[in-house]
Amino acid sequence: MGLHIESMRVALGGNVVLRDVSISLPQGDTVAVVGCNGAGKTTLLRSIMGLVKPVSGRLLLDGRNIGEEPAYLRAAAGFGYAPEDRVIFPALTVAQNIALPCDVQGVSRREIARRAEAVLAAMPQLKPMLQRSGAALSGGQGKMVALARALMVGTRYVLLDEPFQGLAPVLARQYGDALRALRESHPQLCVVITESNASLLDGVQSLTLFIERGYVTADRASAGHRREISGEGE
Ligand SMILES: Nc1ncnc2c1ncn2[C@@H]1O[C@H](COP(=O)(O)OP(=O)(O)OP(=O)(O)O)[C@@H](O)[C@H]1O
Ligand SMILES: [Mg+2]
Structure with missing residues (x-):
């Protein structure tokens, strides 16, 4: 079960x-992907979302090779993605921005309301903003809305590209609190967060992957040791 990337080359x-790259992204983990600028963090997320086609390798979700499937099927498979350049639509309200990917997928109103309630329970600071225009958000508030939107479709995997980058300390703390609240309310969810500056992560992760020169290595915080899980050593 879960997502296993096997020998992926991009x-x-x-x-x-x-x-x-050979890594496992288990349900219920918060996984940090740490590497310097240009290391390949965004490319890894885009490859998982099907937006970049790997040269070789497999992307197995519960044993099914979703690497063969087009990107538009990822949302239905439970994958949500908040890109670096989160796109908030200015002509829509915050509530409409959050519901948009579900609307596109044809999710029922009732199910959208159910998911929104669960997301807002973890991110209560969004509640007073719901009827506000998307144009009236600060950059940091926009990141919060982008997280909520990714969570609406990301029922199994949520991929966040450098969400802490440029957040004021107060908002960064709120963002970290929201991620911790999600651990409680969505115990099966796997959250993947990229960051070039690991100190911004606030210890929110249970597993850290390091990207360097295209190789990925893992460090499970609880195990306290660095383990080579991919690359030429295997
Ligand atoms: N469309 C492209 N064509 C050619 N090379 C690309 C393309 N997109 C990215 N690259 C290269 O791939 C490498 C990895 O880029 P990527 O954007 O994945 O890095 P990143 O870790 O997300 O960096 P950053 O921290 O700056 O966001 C870089 O060397 C980059 O120059
Ligand atoms: Mg990037």
């Missing part, structure tokens, strides 16, 4: 960006 513009 090339962009003729350069190999990810080399034979």
